[in-house]
Amino acid sequence: MTTLVFARDRRDSLLAGALPRFVAAGWVLFLGLPIAALLVRAATVGRFDDAAAGRAVLDALVLSLVTTATSLGLAVLFGLPVAWLLARRPPRGAVLLETLIDLPIVLPPSVAGLALLFVFGRQGVLGGPLAAMGLSIPFSTIAVIIAQTFVAAPFFIRAARAGLRSVHRDLEDAARVDGGGEVAVALFVTLPLAAPALAAGLVMAWARALGEFGATIMFAGNFEGRTQTLPLLVYSEFQASSDAAVVAASILVVAAFGVLLGVRLARRGSVTELGGTG
Amino acid sequence: MSVLVAASALLVAGCGHAAPATTLTVLAAASLRDAFRAAGTAYASTHPGVALTFSFDASSALRAQVEQGAPVDVFASADVANPDQLVNAGRTIGPATPFAGNALALIVPAANPAGIAAPADLARPGVALLTASANVPIAIYAMRVIANLAAEPGAPAGFAAAVERNTVSREDNAAAVVAKVVLGEADAAFVYATDARAAGAAVRSIPLPDRVNVTAAYAAVVARQAHDPAAAAAFVAWLAGADGRSVLAPFGFAPPP
Structure with a gap:
């Protein structure tokens, strides 16, 4: 009897401790090795003295920063009201609406690029009239921003919707009892309480926009300084067997890791703060 | 039990098909897509032991894949430079074999929105031109045609x-x-004459004088990592021979220059 209990204890501790740790170590290797290999390769590139490629990397970096910042702005501008509506005043058919909003998350980016081409392309539903007015969207920086917003905004809307929903109505009602108007309640109660969720959504959306490749190359094309973002540059330069691919890829890895870590640390700080005052 | 029986029946049925003894992986220039699919069918009918699987992309991208050690048997490029680069790096078995030739065409959409009537119109402000990445063969050929046009x-x-x-x-x-x-x-855009022809009525070709046009030479190599070098070499020889030529010709490919 005792040996049986003992055996079960040992088995439980194996399942609870050693096994997950072993699996986790394997997983860390699986994720970490490619990243490490890339960074090591970048470190051994040595002095990166190809001036033209260097300028292309810099152009792509600037373009990526500008376009992702703009896409993020658009995601908030249009996404926040949508998330608000879905969280607080779900219209009839909200399930369909939410599914539609989530769709770009599942769609392969190449499908998104093709669909965008049919709407904003020169023969497109909207692109046709715009082209007639002299504004051609494909192959422009605007197309890059449209592609990024299309694929990335759903991540923000999803997180914002969940965040707004999780804010207790009681807290808002208390503020209203204290004489707060609807706008004041939203600005000073609801949004601050939902802030961590909004921030998480922003990071996810930014990360998705930064990594956007398929929709961009199909819809916005690939041109240095205009539509060639960092992921497109990595692809193009790899085909040219250029070190610039490795350099640009490393910039992407470091930037993405830095932002994810930064946000994580900042959120941990704010959580501790809440814990301290509460 | 019945599931088991059904499963084994399926297995037996599966074995009944004459499985090809060898499958060759062929990386080929994007402009070869239609022609090589036809070539694959033709080759399979005369070489029952061999199946061909294709991957089409820019020759420069495919060359990079061969360099990275991708499981490749044959690499068919839209130029000679990319295969030669592999030959010189010792990444092939044997030299590059020229197997086809192509020319360039200047195409516009059927509606010709920019009203392009001659190559000189490409320089007009506001005309939206397309090309490929700088190291892709079509872009290199197009640069040569543009240089020839500029020297006219x-x-x-x-x-x-x-x-x-x-x-x-x-x-x-x-x-x-x-x-x-x-x-x-x-x-x-400047594209291959074969692609302009395949696009049919969707595009219009703007006449290019022969003296400014260039000849694209297509060449194939057997990759060093080929799993069946003999079968791979046999396919390349077939491609460059009379049989291959008769399959490629209906698509507009010329004999190698």
Whole structure:
């Protein structure tokens, strides 16, 4: 009897401790090795003295920063009201609406690029009239921003919707009892309480926009300084067997890791703060 | 029990088909897509032991894949430079074998939105031109044609620079360039004559004088990592021989220059 209990204890501790740790170590290797290999390769590139490629990397970096910042702005501008509506005043058919909003998350980016081409392309539903007015969207920086917003905004809307929903109505009602108007309640109660969720959504959306490749190359094309973002540059330069691919890829890895870590640390700080005052 | 029986019946049925003894992986230039699919069917019918699987992309991208050690048997390029680079690096078995020739065409969408009537119109401000990434063969051939056009007597001053300014995108490969002209997203592009022909009524070809056109030489190599070098070499020899030529010719490919 005792040996049986003992055996079960040992088995439980194996399942609870050693096994997950072993699996986790394997997983860390699986994720970490490619990243490490890339960074090591970048470190051994040595002095990166190809001036033209260097300028292309810099152009792509600037373009990526500008376009992702703009896409993020658009995601908030249009996404926040949508998330608000879905969280607080779900219209009839909200399930369909939410599914539609989530769709770009599942769609392969190449499908998104093709669909965008049919709407904003020169023969497109909207692109046709715009082209007639002299504004051609494909192959422009605007197309890059449209592609990024299309694929990335759903991540923000999803997180914002969940965040707004999780804010207790009681807290808002208390503020209203204290004489707060609807706008004041939203600005000073609801949004601050939902802030961590909004921030998480922003990071996810930014990360998705930064990594956007398929929709961009199909819809916005690939041109240095205009539509060639960092992921497109990595692809193009790899085909040219250029070190610039490795350099640009490393910039992407470091930037993405830095932002994810930064946000994580900042959120941990704010959580501790809440814990301290509460 | 019945499931087991059904499963074993399926297995037996599966074994009943004459499985090819060897499958060759062929990486081929995007402009070869239609022709090579036909070649694959033709080759399989006369060589029952061999199946061909294809992957099409820019020759430069495929060359990079061969260099990275991708499981490749044959690499068929839209130029000689990319295979030669592999030969010189010792990444092939044997030299590059020329197997086809091609020319360039200047295409515009069927509606010709920019009203392009002659190559000189490519330099007009506001014309949206497409090409491929700088190292993709079609882009290199197009640069040569543009240089030839610029050197023509009576060519507009600064023709090459104006064409460069009008370029709106550098696509992955020749097929992507054609696709976007067909969609009407760009005003014009230099593409392979075979691709212009395959696009049919969706595009219009603007006449290019022969003296400014260039000849694209297609060449194939057997990759060093080929799992069946003999079968791979046999396919390359077939491709460059009379049989291969008769399959490629209906698609507009010329004999190698």
